[in-house]
Amino acid sequence: MAKHRFYLPAPAWNLEHLVLTGEEAHHCLDVMRCREGDRVIAFNGAGAEAEAEIVATAKGSVTLQAKLVSETSRPPARITLGQAVPKGKNMDLIIQKATELGVSIIVPLLSERTIVQLDGEDLGKKQQKWQRIAIEACKQCGQNWVPEVTNPMKVEAFARQSRDPLKLIAAISPEAQNLKTILATRGQDGAPLAAAASLMIGPEGDFTPAELSQAFSHGFAPLSLGPIILRSETAAIYALSITGHELMGS
Numbered sequence: 001m002a003k004h005r006f007y008l009p010a011p012a013w014n015l016e017h018l019v020l021t022g023e024e025a026h027h028c029l030d031v032m033r034c035r036e037g038d039r040v041i042a043f044n045g046a047g048a049e050a051e052a053e054i055v056a057t058a059k060g061s062v063t064l065q066a067k068l069v070s071e072t073s074r075p076p077a078r079i080t081l082g083q084a085v086p087k088g089k090n091m092d093l094i095i096q097k098a099t100e101l102g103v104s105i106i107v108p109l110l111s112e113r114t115i116v117q118l119d120g121e122d123l124g125k126k127q128q129k130w131q132r133i134a135i136e137a138c139k140q141c142g143q144n145w146v147p148e149v150t151n152p153m154k155v156e157a158f159a160r161q162s163r164d165p166l167k168l169i170a171a172i173s174p175e176a177q178n179l180k181t182i183l184a185t186r187g188q189d190g191a192p193l194a195a196a197a198s199l200m201i202g203p204e205g206d207f208t209p210a211e212l213s214q215a216f217s218h219g220f221a222p223l224s225l226g227p228i229i230l231r232s233e234t235a236a237i238y239a240l241s242i243t244g245h246e247l248m249g250s
Contacts, residue, residue, distance in 0.1 A: 003051065004032045005041040005139045006062075007146070013044040018052055018064035023132075025062045028054075040064070045138065045146030047072045072144040077247035078104040078196040081240065082158045084111040084203035086232040094236045095130050099137035099147055101240045106134065108152040113205045127151050155211045158200065159218040166197035168243065169215045170235050171222035172206050179242050182221050197243055199223075201236045 006024045020028055028034045036054050042064055043049040048071055052064035081098050085091050085108050098106055108130065131149040138146050200215060225235055
């Protein structure tokens with residue numbers, strides 16, 4: 001039977017003194033009903049994993065003794081997803097699936113057509129919630145690298161700050177090209193691909209013409225995802241899959 005996985009952030013990672021606290025201790029003791037003597041997996045979100053035995057429990061804490069330690073290499077391609085925040089709980093799904101697909105950074109985008117309105121205190125609360133979803137996804141899928149979920153930002157700000165060698169924006173427009181054509185046009189076909197990429201996915205109704213223009217002016221290439229108009233969450237999963245496939249050479 002698969003061992004339960006628990007997250008201990010890198011700053012608190014000490015193989016001589018592994019202690020789960022807060023939500024992770026609650027999940028271990030009250031949800032999963034783990035007890036002293038049980039074997040579990042602890043990971044730090046930065047590649048390290050330890051099979052450990054629970055040696056002591058108290059209210060709000062679980063002390064572990066590391067038995068077998070391993071390191072997982074960082075994903076070979078660093079992909080940053082700039083995702084326009086969709087309505088409902090679709091952002092939760094996108095973060096979960098993006099984590100499973102090995103994305104490194106998730107940046108929620110506030111597009112002119114974003115229906116969800118976030119400001120002030122709501123921004124911080126949403127960011128914390130989305131970061132927690134990424135952690136939970138890592139726990140469930142066995143991913144040992146937790147992606148960073150940043151605070152939301154405007155589309156133009158994201159496009160301006162991107163320094164990745166490959167920059168793509170999903171677009172419903174005549175000039176949009178499939179990924180292989182974009183890579184070939186840039187002289188990368190058959191050669192080692194860039195190890196990092198930024199990928200922008202729009203909201204329901206796509207980015208506005210002004211936002212597309214802003215992205216193009218900062219070097220983003222319009223990426224076609226095929227002839228069918230995809231929902232935002234489907235577009236994100238599909239675009240991450242094909243981009244990861246090309247960059248990782250799998």
